[in-house]
Amino acid sequence: MIKKLTLALSLALMSTFVSAEVTLTNSMFEVVTITAADGSTTDQWQKPDKLVPGERVGYQVEVNNQGTEPAADIVIVNPIPEHTEYVQDSAKGLGTQIEFSVDNGKTFALPAQLFVEQNGERVQAQAADYTQVRWKLNQPLAAGDSLTVQYIVKIK
Template structure:
């Protein structure tokens, strides 16, 4: 069942582009750009088919997408204690960190954060069950070291449109 804004088979990516950036200490300007990419099959000149990431404009259920955050310190001082926090829209199921990206902390309830294997979901009648990737509601990354002036990076996670 899709939320009301996902009633058609194809969905505008702008409806999915939710992003929140929360540096714990704003010691200077932090520029963050969010991109949503989709896996697209492309035929190579040798006849093989390759999967490439391309900017998403519309997605359909089952499409694999990558949410990517590019960040850069545009200031003259290092930035410390940076936390990048991205909601996982209800129509999206988290899959894994994107290739080459640090693994994010995950939450299913907004209170407890950690690797998926450490999370559980409360059941209506009491008790819990192990959380699955589809239960993830937010991802976040904490940059471990101060971000030097002019320094930049990218973080990303894979997901699928439900």
């Protein structure tokens, strides 16, 4: 198998690795809260500007099948970066099953089934305990199709 390796850098600081015409792109954004005149708030993903402790960083991971055959059994795994913690309910991905790990990727489960040891007791894992996010596609990715998943972390 011939591996073609290109690194694409855009405004949104991304890198792309191309292999066998299935590409993976990892992009980062600064997630800021916009307060409207009526006091309501929405999150906006912007070009990174002030990446300081307490700020949120959003990652978008895009799988692109540029080949001629469908790609099946697609699983995207992303360890929560060091010095950050996962923001609860922020992982998204259409048509995927999203699971998390609290043991550095040995096992994955839905949030309700994740437990950690705390002071000798088994307690429900919190978002900050997550070490990995995993997206499993329910369907194969057809040739020419792409899929984007995302999640947000907070800088400790």
